[in-house]
Amino acid sequence: MKPLPFKRTAILALLAAGACTAAQAADWSDTSLSYRYGTKFAEPFNNQDISKSIVNLSNVSGYKYGTNFFSVDFLMSDDKDPSSVGAKTGAHEAYAVYRHTLDLGKVTGANYAFGPVRGMGITAGFDVNSKTDAGYNSKKRMLVAGPTLMMDVPGFLNISLLALWESNAPYNGYTNTAIDRYRYKTHPMLTAAWGIPIGTAIPLSFEGYANFIGTKGKDEFGGDTAKETNIDMQLMYDVGAAMGSGKNVFKVGLEYQYWKNKFGNSDHNNPGATAKTPMIRVEYHF
Template identity: 40%
Template sequence: MNRYIGVLAAVLATLATSPAHAFDWSDTSIGWSYGPDYHEPSLTDHNGNAQDIGKNTITFTHIDGYTYGTNFFNVDMLLSNSADPANNSNSGATEFYAIYRHNLSMNAVTGSQAFALGPLKDLTLDAGFILGSKNNAFASRKRAIVVGPNLVFNVPGHFDVALLYYKENNNNGIAGTEVNFRSTWSIESAWGIPFHIGSLPASMEGFLDVVGPKGKDGFNADTKTEVLFRPKLMFDIGALAGHKNLVRVGFGWEYWINKYGTDHRSVKGALQSTPFVTADIHF
């Protein structure tokens, strides 16, 4: 699995950085968010209920576009409070979660508008990977690859829906085993729709990720379809001082059912629902 990720990363890096693919535009940001009610599967409080966990998240995001497509790279550092402890510690756990996607535009490749049909603006071929790790007792080390078509809709801002092949392996530190999940499907959707509240620029943003059942987990339990939904409302407060798209603040909601594929009907903490506040600075 790691070999496949390495090969895919090399191919995508070559596409993105060759001289013919000089960036036409780019956006880089650092963000922060906080939510009070995150959950983790099997982590419960003294009453046997899912343990509420406060998490601060520091995010680095880079997006760029070139003649034939776009690159998206995002790294989250999630800092739990002591309700979600690091292994052999009373301090909160730290998790790193990185996502890379390359979108290859079929309109650009063909030099036409053949894929601008009806409500669609374009069709892209998406490929990328996910890398994650956490220093709690479970000690996850997620490695996943995705590839498939992405529908780009003709709306103000952006709205995409991708239908992807998904393959993951991971570590289960409690069971003491590496888990090679079976291949499955995934649906990824992301959106950013701008609007104004008076003179204040704002946007409805977010993503929806759905991953199909991926076989047995490290405890020999059947995995279920997991759904992660994270909408947010952002306000461009920097524009009030004449610096558009510099400083933004907002709030949102994160809902995750069957977290990591764990059946929420049988495992406490596999259903997560939390509000959050967020801010970012763009460079």
């Protein structure tokens, strides 16, 4: 087995240290279980609208020197995105994300605030997915790392510039051929994540993330990859707060995702590579 390059070893060490420290000394923690549903999902090389149900489990926590975020989606498609060639059942997918942000001000005791920025940090993490479907059967693995600006807004708004080390080992169900794990070119992502309360009379919040991802070189089939834009945002109504039974417990809302050139697949003559998906969302925090 080849040793990991230094950069990836350093990222893994930072993730392990952050996770262990947070697990031992979390100052606060919020866990949520949510469900969302839409009928306009899209997949590359599939020109049909796909309905999906998505169950999500997330946890965000803070400790003395920073924050941790973990989220896993369980995605269940209808038969327009079949589970195998000729199947009448839909594909299943699990997609996990972890991010650790080390707050440089808290570590060093220095003040990094300037203009609209309240602080600076270093973010590292990973994405992992596994999907069972007719065509690609994704097995994504990705490490991420880079600087973060924490903006001075109500709630939070973090903006990061991350390097991505991504690989995949797909299996083509149509040709019954497996591809050895393929590593894409290291590429950048400008990303933002936010949760901002709106007003006080009505308990609304504007939440979401936006990813702008550079090209990752050639894909595993020798084709050029395209720049991605993935914006997922929701307007959430805090039902518990409105009814006087506790804030940030039960929320309902509307969500919208715009994903252009999904997974780096160009949408030129490939309409399924860009998704414009409205969803309903319900969320329970505990």
